[in-house]
Amino acid sequence: MADARVVETLLQRIEKAQDGVESLNVACSLGVDHQVIVGAVKSLQSLGEIISAELRSSKHWELTEEGKEIAEQGSQEARVFNAVPLEGLTQSDLMKLSFGKIGFSKAMSNKWIRLDKGHEGGPRIFQTVENIEDQVREKLLLVQKGISSNLDEKEKNELKKRKLLTEVTVKSYWITKGNSFSTTITKQETELTPDMIATGSWKEKNFKPYNFDAMGVAPDCGHLHPLMKVRTQFRQIFLEMGFTEMPTNNFIESSFWNFDSLFQPQQHPARDQHDTFFLSDPALALELPQDYLERVKRVHSEGGFGSQGYKCDWKIEEAQKNILRTHTTAVSARMLYKLAQQEKFTPVKYFSIDRVFRNETLDATHLAEFHQIEGVVADYGLTLGDLMGVLHQFFTKLGITKLRFKPAYNPYTEPSMEVFSYHEGLKKWVEVGNSGVFRPEMLLPMGLPEDVSVIAWGLSLERPTMIKYGINNIRELVGHKVNLQMVYDSPICRLDS
Numbered sequence: 217m218a219d220a221r222v223v224e225t226l227l228q229r230i231e232k233a234q235d236g237v238e239s240l241n242v243a244c245s246l247g248v249d250h251q252v253i254v255g256a257v258k259s260l261q262s263l264g265e266i267i268s269a270e271l272r273s274s275k276h277w278e279l280t281e282e283g284k285e286i287a288e289q290g291s292q293e294a295r296v297f298n299a300v301p302l303e304g305l306t307q308s309d310l311m312k313l314s315f316g317k318i319g320f321s322k323a324m325s326n327k328w329i330r331l332d333k334g335h336e337g338g339p340r341i342f343q344t345v346e347n348i349e350d351q352v353r354e355k356l357l358l359v360q361k362g363i364s365s366n367l368d369e370k371e372k373n374e375l376k377k378r379k380l381l382t383e384v385t386v387k388s389y390w391i392t393k394g395n396s397f398s399t400t401i402t403k404q405e406t407e408l409t410p411d412m413i414a415t416g417s418w419k420e421k422n423f424k425p426y427n428f429d430a431m432g433v434a435p436d437c438g439h440l441h442p443l444m445k446v447r448t449q450f451r452q453i454f455l456e457m458g459f460t461e462m463p464t465n466n467f468i469e470s471s472f473w474n475f476d477s478l479f480q481p482q483q484h485p486a487r488d489q490h491d492t493f494f495l496s497d498p499a500l501a502l503e504l505p506q507d508y509l510e511r512v513k514r515v516h517s518e519g520g521f522g523s524q525g526y527k528c529d530w531k532i533e534e535a536q537k538n539i540l541r542t543h544t545t546a547v548s549a550r551m552l553y554k555l556a557q558q559e560k561f562t563p564v565k566y567f568s569i570d571r572v573f574r575n576e577t578l579d580a581t582h583l584a585e586f587h588q589i590e591g592v593v594a595d596y597g598l599t600l601g602d603l604m605g606v607l608h609q610f611f612t613k614l615g616i617t618k619l620r621f622k623p624a625y626n627p628y629t630e631p632s633m634e635v636f637s638y639h640e641g642l643k644k645w646v647e648v649g650n651s652g653v654f655r656p657e658m659l660l661p662m663g664l665p666e667d668v669s670v671i672a673w674g675l676s677l678e679r680p681t682m683i684k685y686g687i688n689n690i691r692e693l694v695g696h697k698v699n700l701q702m703v704y705d706s707p708i709c710r711l712d713s
């Protein structure tokens with residue numbers, strides 16, 4: 217019977233019934249599985265108050281497999297009795313029958329048969345009565361027909377002990393009319409169409425409520441985004457080279473750590489609305505290390521440590537402005553300041569790979585957020601040669617061996633170098649990173665020893681990922697247009713092959 221027909225019939229039964237119907241009875245009289253009625257009850261319940269259904273559980277007796285066999289063929293004892301002819305049967309022949317053993321002992325205790333042990337040719341069995349009544353079978357047939365009420369508890373328990381009956385609990389519904397009972401149900405709409413909006417017909421329609429408890433489709437497994445796959449590889453390279461990962465878990469940064477501590481002048485265009493995202497709430501960072509802040513202010517406005525500074529007013533209000541960090545070098549600055557606070561300086565090698573934000577004009581290769589990879593080494597007497605050496609080692613691990621360096625400018629490094637590598641596919645030199653030796657104007661106010669130098673470099677994570685996975689438009693890699701199939705299908709990343 218189709219579901220709609222079941223629902224209709226069920227509603228008609230409820231209408232006719234005095235005080236309600238029982239779902240099991242309905243299932244039985246319609247000759248359908250109980251689950252079909254349960255389904256109809258659930259779908260009616262979802263429509264509001266058409267019906268009211270109360271869950272009930274009741275116990276009833278059911279025949280076990282052995283019980284069913286007896287109901288069909290008779291009890292073992294009856295079958296033993298019937299197997300014994302007038303002239304008797306040897307005990308050993310009886311025992312060959314499948315029901316022989318149990319049947320023999322039951323028939324003996326019922327006094328239906330006797331055993332003549334001294335019989336020539338071995339112990340022999342004879343009937344002792346003319347007829348028997350197979351009560352066990354009769355009782356089981358009653359249970360099977362659902363009229364077990366004729367049996368008392370003792371009888372049922374005996375059959376249970378013989379493992380012919382089991383008691384099962386069944387759950388059913390007691391169904392009565394609901395407040396808005398009706399035998400005709402209007403189908404609920406599952407979709408709001410443009411047509412309904414245009415004609416205004418949605419006002420008269422009855423919409424099916426969302427079922428937020430429905431189980432979703434379980435995904436087969438998760439997949440790592442290509443950026444995360446490449447990040448894993450870069451992290452591995454840094455770890456192999458003995459670098460420690462810096463904590464980059466703050467997207468919001470003060471201008472102080474993002475720019476001022478890095479000796480980036482307050483008038484620098486990068487600190488403009490057009491390049492940087494400013495926060496409106498909380499607009500200002502109020503906790504900045506006071507002594508250090510004074511030294512930063514002095515080196516910017518008056519100079520010091522052999523530098524002339526910018527000879528410009530330095531305003532704390534500008535340094536306090538909260539922004540979305542524009543580079544992970546802000547984190548490197550925090551870490552180097554922390555290092556300088558140690559009683560005794562110890563050389564360090566740090567790295568980070570995390571997200572940064574810039575107010576860029578979006579195009580095929582630029583988004584307002586991307587990931588930076590950054591390496592920092594602080595030690596006594598490091599030179600530009602050390603920087604070139606460590607860059608060679610780092611890029612070789614990426615499978616990039618042909619490197620060229622081009623003088624560049626960063627407010628916080630001197631000298632600064634852009635890093636180029638020869639791209640075999642494009643047959644030209646492409647920029648792969650930026651680097652430099654941090655300025656004394658940055659390091660000395662922090663309190664680092666004068667003979668300590670810090671070399672550093674940075675690159676984006678998106679650029680190598682796009683090259684590796686052959687993606688030309690960054691919007692296919694990041695954002696709402698990403699094709700999940702691309703994520704599923706991208707193989708794991710091996711940078712050196």
Ligand code: PHE
Nearest residue numbers: 543545650651652672673674
């Ligand atoms: N912070 C630089 C950038 O955003 C990268 C860089 C890091 C340059 C370290 C020099 C040293 O491009």
